[in-house]
Amino acid sequence: MRPTRHFSDALHGHNSRFTHQAHATTRAQTHVGFLLLEHFSLLAFTQALDTLVTANLIQPETCASTTFSLSGEAVVSDLGIVITPGQALPASTKLPLDLLVVCGGLRTPLVVSPEISGALQTLARKGTALAGLWNGAWFLGQAGLLEGYRCAVHPEHRGAVAEVARHSHVGTDSFVVDRDRLSAASPTGAFHMVLAWLEQQHGSALTEGITAILAFEASRYRRTTAAAQTNISEPLREAINLMSANLEEPLSQDQIATYVGRSKRQIGRLFQHQMSTTPVRYYLELRITESRRLLQHSDLPLLGVAIACGFISASHFSKCYASFFGYSPSKEKRFGCVKSAPRSTP
Template sequence: MERRFFSGAIKGKNLLYLKDSQATTVPTANVGFVLLENFSLPAFTQALDTLVTANLLQAELFATHTFSLDGAEVVSDLGIVIRPDRDLQTTPLESLQLLVICGGLRTPLRMSPALVALLKKAAERGIALAGLWNGAWFLGRAGLLEGYRCAIHPEHRPALAEAVKNSQVTSESYMVDRDRYTAASPNGAFYMVLDWIGNLHGKALVDGIVDILAFEASRFKRVDPKLHFKMTAPLREVVKLMEANLEEPLDLVQLCTYVDRSRRQIERLFRDQLGTSPLRYYLELRLTEGRRLLQHSSLTIVEVALACGFVSSSHFSKCYASYFGHSPSKEKRLNN
């Protein structure tokens, strides 16, 4: 049987269930979080959850480590105490790919000589540096944002602008400029880390993470490290029609008629914006729903096939096996 692979638009939704040649083995990347006094716990957990979810989709992509200035416990802005792995003096910089400074609304803008030394050493070693909430201020005071664009919470923009004369302090929720990653909010922390992950592992993994953690945003938006691209209105309407008509699929003529576009226009929109054809996208959408039904319902294979618009269970099984590498009967029933 010829093996088929999900297109980029749908691959992310199924990445957790593709345990074969569609996934590649890569070295684990280490991420360090420096937790400052009264750091923003929501921003930290958003960043951490993004990395943990990536590991759920593809095992052992990332390892995370927490540090404090002196190795002691740190109280977050919500009053929850975090016990770090170690202090700055014993931080193994040579193993890190990303170092994140976690600040917060009430984090004092007070620079530690040990932190300055750590950040400069990390920059010299080519480690990507990041700041959450007012974390950019600490990067700036260490002289590591000169000539960079950055993001910081509005309360701390004046302080950063005063501390770093040659950086562009933006009003964005997050900013990526070369190897500097800064976020002004918890939501910004999510997209900041997502951007870093995308640079390392590509769009499919990013789509998979967004589909789990921000599925509403993922339906018609492609999160790209350089460009936030939204589907055009006609394509968005076609995708909505497809999603609403899985049991009785519409043919391409019907889809074109509903959105008042020609077949050629629709095919070009799918090719240019989703990197696939309308028919393939529709098939992969139905197979994805089939996988969900098999895992999370008690429907039989025949019932699942009909619910996903396949004329026979044999056709469904053949298509399913070609994409997932195993037949529907071998799928794990997670509701049992």
């Protein structure tokens, strides 16, 4: 069975992994390179790389990655794990990279390298975005490529970066995306840095889907809400918050309009102009999205999920669910409680 309804932009990202719809895109594949320096932070590197790999789970072949070392030889990470890169750094200037990430670490020596500086300068001239993990931004600064940019660096290396990039702003954020310069001061910052960059390249639906997978604890325990909307009006924000707080017993459109202090017609216009959907459609999508979360991450029976999300009957719920996901809620994967098979006694 194929879904007959599609989620609107506000909730598409929450559900993109589960709708099994073809993700046609006119964007070219995004190519990211990672320059691994001695004693680089393995966790920061894998957080960044995992974000790209997860993007491909949601939208196949969205991202491609290549690893480099200065000479092409194996590099020892901060955990003593040896990584063999795909190529030597000089090859990076000949590849169609969209982003090159310099992977540093707490014990990565800050040593001037004409080879690294030259490669970074060549890539910058080609329009490749450049990034640094942990103290990787120091090498961007040493190459003269942080002037006028903000950057994030691990606290123990902020002074060193400020010294080589005197006209940059070395802040205390865990990550910074400033035009075509990216930086992260920690493993968590690396995740959010790549996530923010991917949103610029491929849109919020993809990054919301990545967050739902990699930050599953939040999606498991937190009631469904739309993605943070920074460009919507306050009355519309209030209406959305009211809907999110009243899923079990949905409010009428007249009630929402009264609470927000606008007419029903005005609320409809706000949704149409700012969310490209109607209040009724958005409310239904919000309830369907929450029902999927409950099915996957709770032990509620089907009828309990239907009631919790404001559906008058299990049959009505099943029909609506199948129209969005292409299968009935009874066939949804249940992650809430997995019981082991009983052992057979001899």
